[in-house]
Amino acid sequence: MRHLMTVVVTAILVSAVWIFYGNITRSPATSDGKVAPAGDKAVVRPAGEAPMVLAESVTVGPAGLAIPVAGVKPSELTDTFTAARAGGARRHDAIDIMAAQGRVVIAAAPGTVEKLYNSVGKGGITAYIRSDDQLWTYYYAHLSAYAPGLHEGQRMRRGDAVGYVGYTGDASPDAPHLHFAINRMAPGERWWQGTPINPYPLLAGRSANR
Template sequence: MKKVKYYYDAENLAYRKIKTKKATKFGYAALFLLAAALFGVLSFVVLLNTPFFETPKDRLQAREIENFKIRYAILNKKMDQIDEVLENVEDRDNNLYRVYFNTSAIPDEQRKAGFGGVNRYKELEGFDNSELVINTSKRVDIISKELVIQSKSLDEILKLAKEKNNLLAAIPAIQPVRNENLKAMASGFGYRTDPFTKVRKFHAGMDFSAKSGTPIYATGDGVVDRADNTASGYGNHIVIRHGFGYETLYGHLSKYNVRAGQRVKRGDVIGYVGSTGRSEAPHCHYEVHKNGEVVNPLNFYYGNISAAEYVAIARLANQENQSLD
């Protein structure tokens, strides 16, 4: 029941009912409606900005954001693959090409340096996925810079190579046994388990497992220094002097195809796989020497294998297994 209000009429000494004017009633009603409208609008805005109320546009945007994240994830995966190949090229460049030409290696700090000074990614800040976009953009920029540095380095190497054709022909640059003839890349350079004593010892070359009688190829131009079995452990073996400080050894042969003093070219058949000397199974033990020091032959297979094959053989060679000699 509506509450009735009174006022005291002092002139007539009586209480009289307070009557609300129509204009006042209309004003109250208008004020109420206005307040209700404002409350409704505010509530609608709040609902639009909560996860409990999704419009078709919100759902479409959410799908686009997820697709955007997937595309960036795929892009980063591809960049991982590019990084792996680029690292192999850089490793060859520093430890092979530049060593050949007595040129200083390019330090990692220079190859992988970022970009100092002005913030290059300021316009990408302030968004929900800014970190993802900025990190990906940085990776693209760094890889692009690495490619530019590597390209310039290879241009320099090419210039040196044109001046040193004889050196390039002499460098051991291929595998002594072709991939299609391999049973396995049995053992790599470094510490391995000796097959006879089972003691861990340094293995100064790489073992290429293949059938007896498989051709063995000279890995660079040179002169055969020896083709005999007088060195302990190697059995029938060949040593080629390539000049420029390079020398290669091929051990455990079944027979020779060259003689001491003979000049050979890269790719010539010099002998055949066997298991003579201190050997557990048919294979070619292959060593590379530079200035009297043994070096990892893995760094010299750039003449007849692809980047993907190089990565695969590197993984096998770096496994700590048992050598065959």
């Protein structure tokens, strides 16, 4: 009799465990703090905050910077930092990341949106994001549009959407791309100032052109 009772109690406990586990694994993960699939993206719902959509195609380079166009691989980058512009009057001081118009442009590093500016005839629709330590400014140009709701003073995380690849300003409609620059900032320097450094080796992990 005692043996029979032990078997019955064990069976009840095991069944309860499997029912509980099954409910968890079958329940859609859409409540606060959960992640739910959404095609080729993940919808993240932090507790107490609005959902965030993060592209799964974010690639991080050797220096910890995300390649600022979603889906672009390090091997697809070209070093155009020293290329001549304006008929040789000036150096490019940035790299052009070629991509289809409308491809998502993302923040290469965390920081704060310092300036949103439409530089007609030059960089077109542009964004300047200053790093948290105030030492660097990341410049995104020739955008077709900003990401919805993007505004000056907004805190950005690496991988957050900045805008979309385009050809505004002096870029060619036949070659939409992101003009991406990094500037080293001295104390007191404004968003349009700074000393340019080459983003290519930081993103691609290869030596810069000489």
